[in-house]
Amino acid sequence: MIRVGVLGARGRVGVEVCKAVEAAADMELVAAVDQGDDIEGLTGAEVVVDFTHPDVVMKNLEWCISHGIHPVVGTTGFDEERLAAVRGWLERFPATNCLIAPNFGIAAVLMMHFAQQAARFFESAEIVELHHPNKADAPSGTARRTAELIAEARAKAGAAPMPDATTTGLDGARGADVGGVRVHAVRLAGLIAHQEVLLGGDGETLTIRHDTMNRAAFTPGVLLGVRRVREVPGLTVGLEHLLDL
Numbered sequence: 001m002i003r004v005g006v007l008g009a010r011g012r013v014g015v016e017v018c019k020a021v022e023a024a025a026d027m028e029l030v031a032a033v034d035q036g037d038d039i040e041g042l043t044g045a046e047v048v049v050d051f052t053h054p055d056v057v058m059k060n061l062e063w064c065i066s067h068g069i070h071p072v073v074g075t076t077g078f079d080e081e082r083l084a085a086v087r088g089w090l091e092r093f094p095a096t097n098c099l100i101a102p103n104f105g106i107a108a109v110l111m112m113h114f115a116q117q118a119a120r121f122f123e124s125a126e127i128v129e130l131h132h133p134n135k136a137d138a139p140s141g142t143a144r145r146t147a148e149l150i151a152e153a154r155a156k157a158g159a160a161p162m163p164d165a166t167t168t169g170l171d172g173a174r175g176a177d178v179g180g181v182r183v184h185a186v187r188l189a190g191l192i193a194h195q196e197v198l199l200g201g202d203g204e205t206l207t208i209r210h211d212t213m214n215r216a217a218f219t220p221g222v223l224l225g226v227r228r229v230r231e232v233p234g235l236t237v238g239l240e241h242l243l244d245l
């Protein structure tokens with residue numbers, strides 16, 4: 001039995017993660033911790049799943065790693081500086097590993113993978129992410145990661161800058177620039193989590209769309225991470241590394 005703790009246990013995703021861990025035959029939910037609870041309650045867990053908030057996740061990770069607990073992290077807001085800090089903590093505690101995934105949905109991981117594969121065949125690529133209005137961050141971690149993957153694929157292929165003759169207009173109208181890829185964030189009541197990757201070329205376009213219908217959709221990926229994190233040394237970023245893509 002894997003002893004699992006959950007941070008953000010009363011949150012939208014945390015609730016689903018607790019249910020999934022409790023239903024898994026090879027796991028035991030030993031601690032469910034949320035805002036105002038004592039993090040020391042996680043002592044005794046082998047793996048901790050974190051779905052909290054970008055403002056608190058770094059403190060949580062430092063605590064878990066320094067206590068020899070392997071974190072599986074869904075919380076977003078990671079940039080290179082944050083990832084470097086996590087790598088530094090893991091170097092000090094080399095028996096501890098960490099998985100950070102901007103999206104634990106299997107279909108979302110495939111969407112990112114397909115976008116990366118397609119990127120080099122098109123002149124233009126833009127991303128539209130659409131989420132519920134209670135989301136803390138913009139753009140989404142998924143959109144930011146997708147843009148990075150597209151930018152990497154374009155650079156590797158020696159692609160020219162994307163055509164864009166815009167010189168005037170309202171600030172923000174062209175979205176955020178992530179490595180040269182424009183990312184547009186929609187926040188709309190009724191939505192959960194969705195993304196379109198728009199690719200355009202000579203006389204044709206390709207749209208890759210992903211839709212999350214409920215938050216239980218993240219749990220098979222989270223359980224996979226919990227099962228595998230102890231075997232994958234150091235820091236792993238992205239669930240794709242645990243899938244045979």
Ligand SMILES: NC(=O)C1=CN([C@@H]2O[C@H](COP(=O)(O)OP(=O)(O)OC[C@H]3O[C@@H](n4cnc5c(N)ncnc54)[C@H](OP(=O)(O)O)[C@@H]3O)[C@@H](O)[C@H]2O)C=CC1
Binds near residue numbers: 077102136
């Ligand atoms: N990687 C993935 O597949 C996915 C990632 N996410 C990301 O996960 C994060 C959480 O999303 P979501 O569940 O919608 O958010 P919620 O706000 O619904 O849940 C977060 C929970 O964490 C609690 N919390 C805040 N600070 C702490 C703390 N220091 N210790 C313990 N608990 C704390 C919050 O309490 P309170 O409300 O009182 O502050 C809340 O109950 C976001 O960054 C989101 O982008 C979401 C979906 C999928």
Ligand SMILES: O=C(O)C1=N[C@H](C(=O)O)C[C@H](O)C1
Binds near residue numbers: 140
């Ligand atoms: O906050 C959310 O809801 C989600 N956050 C993650 C992100 O920022 O990419 C994953 C998914 O989009 C849902």
